[in-house]
Ligand SMILES: Nc1nc2c(ncn2[C@@H]2O[C@H](COP(=O)(O)OP(=O)(O)O)[C@@H](O)[C@H]2O)c(=O)[nH]1
């Protein structure tokens with residue numbers, strides 16, 4: 573896919589206010605500070621489309637961007653555990669849970685994983701939950717410029733091996749600093765039948 577235009581559309585505080593139409597949506601999510609805003613800016617080549625911030629986790633909004641006046645890129649809030657009763661299962665914030673479980677427009681979820689770390693439980697639980705919700709997903713390992721290529725690859729492999737549920741439809745090693753992975757990601761997006 574070649575991105576010719578990317579425009580901010582609207583922000584929503586929950587899915588009840590999201591537009592009812594048939595426009596396909598591709599969502600991006602990860603823990604805060606994983607590099608989500610940076611990756612969205614890299615993909616669209618608009619340095620300030622999604623805000624890049626040093627202070628994680630203030631807003632809990634779903635941000636919609638229109639790509640080539642067609643599909644939407646959806647910037648979801650960073651995930652964290654919501655409060656659940658003792659002994660209950662880990663749950664994610666309601667705004668995320670609702671969007672992913674119930675938004676009919678959603679076609680695929682890009683889960684961003686910081687390539688520098690060992691597999692983290694919250695990321696693996698989020699993916700397990702996505703798979704249970706029946707949502708196709710792909711993984712973008714971020715910030716690979718901060719590692720030697722072999723180490724980034726090794727960490728990615730370890731993470732992929734730790735996934736117990738359905739494997740991702742694809743995975744990408746990316747860097748918003750160097751542009752690594754941009755064309756591969758856009759090629760994958762362009763190849764999605766629901767988006768073309
Ligand atoms: N070196 C490097 N830094 C990155 C990369 N992506 C994001 N960052 C930095 O990581 C911090 C968090 O990035 P941001 O895009 O705001 O993360 P978000 O909270 O997931 O939206 C910022 O200081 C970015 O400059 C990357 O690919 N390489």
Ligand SMILES: [Mg+2]
Nearest residue numbers: 608609623625
């Ligand atoms: Mg952000």
